[in-house]
Amino acid sequence: QIFDIEQIKSEIKKLFSYQSDALHWNLEQIEKVGDIGxxxxxxxxxxxxxxxxxxxxxxxxEKRIKKLLEGKETFMNLSRELAHKAQIRESITIQPKEKVTGIKATLTIKNYLGGYYYFTSDEVEINEKNVFLIEAKHTKENKLPSIGDIKDGLLKMILFTNLEDVKIDGKKYNPIPVLKLTTGQGFKISRLNEQQKIIPDLLKREAKINRFKILVNNSLI
Structure with missing residues (x-):
């Protein structure tokens, strides 16, 4: 399988000279998606x-392409439906890289344009007016989860720290994002050497600047 390089170059050139915003560019691409299919x-x-x-x-x-050819609204509705189904599947699935103790929850986000995005939170805990939105990353080894997993968790923190008007069953809560890292039983931050402490120190700095919490084996750092 080889991409049409000339077509890709052509689209990149159009993008460089595009005068409107990313939203309108994406909407224009939606109109073409059926033909591309x-x-x-x-x-x-x-x-x-x-x-x-x-x-x-x-x-x-062929059925999917036929749907796409019906136009932008059909494509957007189909995408939302698939995303919603994926959200439901994820909400009842425990991944090997998650070590969770709380309740897994669905999270539906509406942006200022009226678009909906469907996510899950690995764990949710409610304490009075606060709701803790917890993203969990786990490794069985005696070290922190991989950099890739930590970065994936940080992406969720970016999302969670920018939430406004968070409600559960119509009741408003203050969201507190938490990145939860769990390891093998032999891991202790206090035993790390200077080189190994770089990642935890960077995470603490990131959490402080961006207003989220980090748990390592259920202890705040």
């Missing part, structure tokens, strides 16, 4: 014949 299906047909490998569920792909 048709071209992709044709390309997969060629690959299938060349390699003598049957394409997985062509009928399903």
């Amino acid at each position: 048709k071209k992709a299906l044709e390309a997969y047909d060629k690959i299938s014949k060349t390699l003598n490998v049957e394409m997985h569920s062509r009928e399903s792909a």
Whole structure:
């Protein structure tokens, strides 16, 4: 499979000279998504014949493309529906990289344009007027979770720290984002050398600046 490099270059050039904002650019791309889907299906047909490998569920792909060709609103509604289903699946799934003790919760965010985004919080705890939105990352080893996992958790912190008007069943709460890191039983921050302390120190600084909390094996750092 090879991308059409000239097409990609052409789109990048258009993007560089685009005068409006990212929202309008994305909306314009939505109008093209059905035609792009048709071209992709044709390309997969060629690959299938060349390699003598049957394409997985062509009928399903054709149905999806037909939906996309109906226009922007159909595409947006379909995307929301799929995102909502993914949210529900995630809310009842415990991942190997999560060590959770609280209640997993769904989080539906509405932006100022009326768009909806569907997320989950690995754990949620309510204490009076505060709701703790906890993103959990776990490793069985005697060290902190991987940098990739920590970065993934920090992305959730960016999201959670920018929430406004947070409500549960119509009641307003003050959101407190928490990045929860759990490890093997032999891990102790106090035993780390200077080099190993760099990541925890950076995390503490990040948390202080951006107003979220960090738990390492259930202890605040």
